[in-house]
Amino acid sequence: MRRESPLVQCVTNYVAMNYAANVLLAAGASPAMVHAPEEAGEFAELASALTINIGTLSSYWLQGMHAAAKAAHASGKPWVLDPVAHFATAFRRQAIEGLLALKPTVIRGNASEIMALAGDVSSGRGVDSGDSVERAEASALALARRTDAVVAVTGVVDFVTDGHAAVCIAGGSELMPKVTAMGCALTCMVGGFLAVTPQQPLEATVTALACFGVAGTQAAQASNGPGSFAWRFIDSLAALNGDVLQAHAQVARA
Amino acid sequence: MRRESPLVQCVTNYVAMNYAANVLLAAGASPAMVHAPEEAGEFAELASALTINIGTLSSYWLQGMHAAAKAAHASGKPWVLDPVAHFATAFRRQAIEGLLALKPTVIRGNASEIMALAGDVSSGRGVDSGDSVERAEASALALARRTDAVVAVTGVVDFVTDGHAAVCIAGGSELMPKVTAMGCALTCMVGGFLAVTPQQPLEATVTALACFGVAGTQAAQASNGPGSFAWRFIDSLAALNGDVLQAHAQVARA
Amino acid sequence: MRRESPLVQCVTNYVAMNYAANVLLAAGASPAMVHAPEEAGEFAELASALTINIGTLSSYWLQGMHAAAKAAHASGKPWVLDPVAHFATAFRRQAIEGLLALKPTVIRGNASEIMALAGDVSSGRGVDSGDSVERAEASALALARRTDAVVAVTGVVDFVTDGHAAVCIAGGSELMPKVTAMGCALTCMVGGFLAVTPQQPLEATVTALACFGVAGTQAAQASNGPGSFAWRFIDSLAALNGDVLQAHAQVARA
Numbered sequence: 001m002r003r004e005s006p007l008v009q010c011v012t013n014y015v016a017m018n019y020a021a022n023v024l025l026a027a028g029a030s031p032a033m034v035h036a037p038e039e040a041g042e043f044a045e046l047a048s049a050l051t052i053n054i055g056t057l058s059s060y061w062l063q064g065m066h067a068a069a070k071a072a073h074a075s076g077k078p079w080v081l082d083p084v085a086h087f088a089t090a091f092r093r094q095a096i097e098g099l100l101a102l103k104p105t106v107i108r109g110n111a112s113e114i115m116a117l118a119g120d121v122s123s124g125r126g127v128d129s130g131d132s133v134e135r136a137e138a139s140a141l142a143l144a145r146r147t148d149a150v151v152a153v154t155g156v157v158d159f160v161t162d163g164h165a166a167v168c169i170a171g172g173s174e175l176m177p178k179v180t181a182m183g184c185a186l187t188c189m190v191g192g193f194l195a196v197t198p199q200q201p202l203e204a205t206v207t208a209l210a211c212f213g214v215a216g217t218q219a220a221q222a223s224n225g226p227g228s229f230a231w232r233f234i235d236s237l238a239a240l241n242g243d244v245l246q247a248h249a250q251v252a253r254a
Numbered sequence: 255m256r257r258e259s260p261l262v263q264c265v266t267n268y269v270a271m272n273y274a275a276n277v278l279l280a281a282g283a284s285p286a287m288v289h290a291p292e293e294a295g296e297f298a299e300l301a302s303a304l305t306i307n308i309g310t311l312s313s314y315w316l317q318g319m320h321a322a323a324k325a326a327h328a329s330g331k332p333w334v335l336d337p338v339a340h341f342a343t344a345f346r347r348q349a350i351e352g353l354l355a356l357k358p359t360v361i362r363g364n365a366s367e368i369m370a371l372a373g374d375v376s377s378g379r380g381v382d383s384g385d386s387v388e389r390a391e392a393s394a395l396a397l398a399r400r401t402d403a404v405v406a407v408t409g410v411v412d413f414v415t416d417g418h419a420a421v422c423i424a425g426g427s428e429l430m431p432k433v434t435a436m437g438c439a440l441t442c443m444v445g446g447f448l449a450v451t452p453q454q455p456l457e458a459t460v461t462a463l464a465c466f467g468v469a470g471t472q473a474a475q476a477s478n479g480p481g482s483f484a485w486r487f488i489d490s491l492a493a494l495n496g497d498v499l500q501a502h503a504q505v506a507r508a
Numbered sequence: 509m510r511r512e513s514p515l516v517q518c519v520t521n522y523v524a525m526n527y528a529a530n531v532l533l534a535a536g537a538s539p540a541m542v543h544a545p546e547e548a549g550e551f552a553e554l555a556s557a558l559t560i561n562i563g564t565l566s567s568y569w570l571q572g573m574h575a576a577a578k579a580a581h582a583s584g585k586p587w588v589l590d591p592v593a594h595f596a597t598a599f600r601r602q603a604i605e606g607l608l609a610l611k612p613t614v615i616r617g618n619a620s621e622i623m624a625l626a627g628d629v630s631s632g633r634g635v636d637s638g639d640s641v642e643r644a645e646a647s648a649l650a651l652a653r654r655t656d657a658v659v660a661v662t663g664v665v666d667f668v669t670d671g672h673a674a675v676c677i678a679g680g681s682e683l684m685p686k687v688t689a690m691g692c693a694l695t696c697m698v699g700g701f702l703a704v705t706p707q708q709p710l711e712a713t714v715t716a717l718a719c720f721g722v723a724g725t726q727a728a729q730a731s732n733g734p735g736s737f738a739w740r741f742i743d744s745l746a747a748l749n750g751d752v753l754q755a756h757a758q759v760a761r762a
Contacts, residue, residue, distance in 0.1 A: 007634045015271045015287050017523045017564075021688035026734055031688070032593065032634040033523050036566040039597035046596065046634070056271075058290040058314070060566070085286065088300065089293035126261045126286040126300070178492065180275035180285070226280055227488030234735025238686065269525045269541050310525075312544040312568070339540070342554065343547035380515045380540040380554070432746065434529035434539070480534055481742030 002028030006195035008188065009047035011035045011065050013055025013084065016184035019230070023185040026238040027211065029192040034068075036060075041067035045075050048195035051188050052104075053082035054095055055127070062095050069102040078105035078194040078201060081149075082187040085127045087116040100147060105194060105201050107143065108152040108187045111136035118143040128177070133159050137254075141166070150201045152190070154183060158209045159254060162202045169206060170250035171213025173220030175229040182233075186212050210249035215240055217248070256282030260449035262442065263301035265289045265319050267309025267338065270438035273484070277439040280492040281465065283446040288322075290314075295321035299329050302449035305442050306358075307336035308349060309381070316349050323356040332359035332448040332455060335403075336441040339381045341370040354401060359448060359455050361397065362406040362441045365390035372397040382431070387413050391508075395420070404455045406444070408437060412463045413508060416456045423460060424504035425467025427474030429483040440466050464503035469494055471502070510536030514703035516696065517555035519543045519573050521563025521592065524692035527738070531693040534746040535719065537700040542576075544568075549575035553583050556703035559696050560612075561590035562603060563635070570603050577610040586613035586702040586709060589657075590695040593635045595624040608655060613702060613709050615651065616660040616695045619644035626651040636685070641667050645762075649674070658709045660698070662691060666717045667762060670710045677714060678758035679721025681728030683737040694720050718757035723748055725756070 007030045012020055017033050024031035034043040037060065044050050050072040052065045072079040081104035086096040096117070109117065111131040112124025118139035123130030133155035144151040144163035153159045158169040176182045186208065193204035215236035223229040261284045266274055271287050278285035288297040291314065298304050304326040306319045326333040335358035340350040350371070363371065365385040366378025372393035377384030387409035398405040398417035407413045412423040430436045440462065447458035469490035477483040515538045520528055525541050532539035542551040545568070552558050558580040560573045580587040589612035594604040604625070617625065619639040620632025626647035631638030641663035652659040652671035660668045666677040684690050694716065701712035723744035731737040 005636075013287070014268055014522055015275050018272060018526060018688060021523050022734065022738070025686050025688055030634050030636050032596075033521070033564055034596075035564065036599065038567060039565070039599040042597045042599070056287055056289065057293070059292060060314075060568075088286075088288075089296045091290065091293040091296070126284050128259075128284050178279050180272060180279055225489030225492040226276065227485035227492070230276070230488075231485060231735035231739060234738075235733030238733040238735070267541070268522055269529050272526060310541055310543065311547070313546060314568075342540075342542075343550045345544065345547040345550070380538050382538050432533050434526060434533055479743030479746040480530065481739035481746070484530070484742075485739060 001192060001196055004196050005030050006048040006192060007032060007046065008191045008195055009034055009043055009050045009068065010188045010191065011040065011068055012051065012053040012184055012188060015055060016053065016181035019181045020185040020188040022234050023237060024188055024192055026234045027189060027192055031188065035064045037063035037067050040064040041071035044068040044071035044077065049077060049191040050079035051191035052079065052099065053084060053184050053187055054086065054092060055084040055184060057092060057095055065099060069099060073103050078198045080104060080106040080108060080187050080191045080194065082184060083109050083113050083117055086113060087124055104149050106150045106152065106190055106205050108154060108190055110183065111153050111155055114143060114151060114153045115139040129155065133157055150205050152205050152209065154186060154209065160202065160205050160209065165202060166254035167206050168252050168254045169209040169213055172216035175220050175223060175226050176216055178226035179230045206251060210245060210251055211237065211240055213250060214245055214248045255446055255450055258450050259284050260302040260446060261286060261300065262445045262449055263288055263297055263304045263322065264442045265294065265322055266305065266307040266438055266442060269309060270307065270435035273435045274439040274442040276488050277491060278442055278446055280488045281443060281446055285442065289318045291317035291321050294318040295325035298322040298325035298331065303331060303445040304333035305445035306333065306353065307338060307438050307441055308340065308346060309338040309438060311346060311349060319353060323353060327357055332452045334358060334360040334362060334441050334445045334448065336438060337363050337367050337371055340367060341378055358403050360404045360406065360444055360459050362408060362444055364437065365407050365409055368397060368405060368407045369393040383409065387411055404459050406459050406463065408440060408463065414456065414459050414463065419456060420508035421460050422506050422508045423463040423467055426470035429474050429477060429480050430470055432480035433484045460505060464499060464505055465491065465494055467504060468499055468502045509700055509704055512704050513538050514556040514700060515540060515554065516699045516703055517542055517551055517558045517576065518696045518699065519548065519576055520559065520561040520692055520696060523563060524561065524689035527689045528693040528696040530742050531745060532696055532700055534742045535697060535700055539696065543572045545571035545575050548572040549579035552576040552579035552585065557585060557699040558587035559699035560587065560607065561592060561692050561695055562594065562600060563592040563692060565600060565603060573607060577607060581611055586706045588612060588614040588616060588695050588699045588702065590692060591617050591621050591625055594621060595632055596634065612657050614658045614660065614698055614713050616662060616698055618691065619661050619663055622651060622659060622661045623647040637663065641665055658713050660713050660717065662694060662717065668710065668713050668717065673710060674762035675714050676760050676762045677717040677721055680724035683728050683731060683734050684724050686734035687738045714759060718753060718759055719745065719748060721758060722753055722756045
């Protein structure tokens with residue numbers, strides 16, 4: 001990632017933009033927040049990967065998401081879908097169907113989002129999950145098989161599957177859900193690793209989650225609350241290298 | 255608040271979104287930034303409270319604000335109006351009239367904003383106040399009576415009234431006006447407390463302001479400037495509990 | 509700047525808004541992020557200076573940029589143009605031509621952006637520069653003469669010219685390109701100094717760059733990474749005064 005500094009296009013929500021860009025910069029990527037329908041497709045052809053997050057959705061942005069995802073798909077670029085609170089309103093439910101049809105390479109969400117996306121009953125409310133990752137494992141497997149995408153359910157222990165193999169990633173900190181946009185930034189981070197290893201979406205996703213796990217654990221050790229955690233996490237990510245990751249990542253076949 | 259973790263819908267400005275979401279998370283609420291006319295009304299029926307802030311206004315967002323405020327009003331949910339710089343342009347003056355007609359439960363602004371909203375002469379310029387809170391007290395009382403809303407004027411010492419009772423809240427720090435979106439985040443915080451005590455808008459507003467006062471004083475003690483204050487304030491809010499609040503809040507009947 | 513606390517209108521991108529507002533507050537200015545076509549022109553007449561940044565461009569925002577720049581030009585107010593990644597898409601290329609025609613007082617960009625704007629071949633990709641400042645000096649001189657604007661190329665050592673005189677500004681830190689929106693915030697800072705010395709655009713630009721250089725060097729000394737640098741930079745800016753600036757600024761005629 002640091003050697004290639006891949007250009008990653010992020011169509012993400014207003015809340016996450018700044019933090020997600022700083023996360024990608026800390027990891028060594030070159031983020032570009034380009035969303036308008038007038039240019040999102042053209043830009044997706046330049047970028048090495050694309051991420052789409054429906055957190056602060058509107059019709060205009062949805063057009064840009066379609067333009068970008070179509071261009072990414074057409075030019076063989078990987079893209080990640082983050083279905084924030086997709087079950088909350090009719091507008092979101094319809095939007096997410098359209099985006100799923102554009103064949104995301106990876107889908108990342110919390111347990112409630114993934115369960116609802118798989119057609120199962122969930123306890124989600126707003127943008128926060130009401131379900132445990134464990135409860136979402138079967139939904140994730142089913143969703144991965146149906147969509148031919150890698151599916152990542154993130155929470156206390158993350159679960160990633162391509163419909164066949166499955167991996168669990170531990171680490172992180174209980175402060176992470178107290179910092180807004182942490183999940184959205186993780187989606188962008190998955191895009192960063194997809195950009196450098198586009199043929200290995202499962203491995204790229206696991207690596208991104210492992211980075212968040214290790215940096216999260218490190219940052220929490222010196223933090224007194226979510227305010228200090230947020231910037232220490234960026235420092236930890238920026239200091240992360242292959243050796244530290246290898247030594248501290250808590251990754252296991254599920 | 256921490257026990258109920260209420261879902262609070264915030265239609266706020268681009269500058270404030272991230273910081274306001276972190277403030278609500280630190281206080282124990284579940285913020286959701288949902289603004290599009292396509293879904294803002296539907297979402298307002300799910301949320302326990304709504305906040306509307308016109309900081310970075312546009313016609314499209316104004317439609318979403320109306321949809322959300324109408325739905326909140328129709329379903330008996332409390333909502334807070336933050337009339338940022340409403341006197342600055344014709345577009346804002348017209349927008350604020352339309353929003354006031356939708357019956358906010360609480361109106362929070364700086365002294366110049368409240369004075370201008372009450373029809374009095376103010377010295378506001380841009381988003382900063384040119385008047386003292388004391389000068390705005392009579393305007394706040396008049397505005398509260400006319401609109402049947404709780405009115406909060408925030409500044410060095412805050413003033414809150416429902417048109418009859420009035421409360422002053424001291425505390426905070428002179429660093430607070432040096433951090434952007436602090437007032438906008440406070441508006442969201444009022445929404446958080448309204449969500450858990452919807453029948454007591456005066457008390458909810460005073461509690462939110464007292465939290466900001468106590469956390470602000472604490473954060474300032476260890477800060478070297480507005481940069482460090484911003485994240486220490488989040489840490490202080492996250493560490494706040496009923497006992498600390500009771501012991502340090504500077505609240506007095508006016 | 510601190511004495512006058514000028515009102516600076518910033519039409520900037522979603523990523524930069526919060527950080528840029530905090531930078532201007534730390535420097536003593538009063539930032540206002542007002543972008544909608546419905547009011548951007550009217551507000552530009554109230555403000556002392558305007559900054560326009562096309563980072564997260566859309567058609568609607570472009571209308572607001574035109575309204576604001578026209579009003580600024582008509583009322584003799586200085587304005588700064590930040591042509592973020594203007595070469596990346598047809599939409600941006602067209603947008604930047606239209607904005608250049610509205611006569612910016614100052615143009616600030618990275619080396620690739622300025623080279624491309626001058627019609628020269630550049631190695632820009634996304635929002636990051638692929639060229640050194642030194643390589644862009646001739647382009648900056650040509651662009652300044654053609655547009656009658658002050659042109660600032662920022663990077664390791666900044667280069668500023670009005671087409672005749674030229675100034676180099678050193679300082680800062682290698683952490684600065686690792687914090688998103690640092691360049692966008694600098695553009696707003698230039699707007700702040702233009703607001704107080706509108707007749708001296710070259711000096712105003714150099715002063716803004718010198719402030720960033722000195723505060724950046726100071727902030728980096730105590731930082732462990734881009735996360736801590738971001739808020740320490742705000743603290744350093746807020747503590748900066750004329751004496752410190754004079755003592756530490758690394759400014760030289762080129």
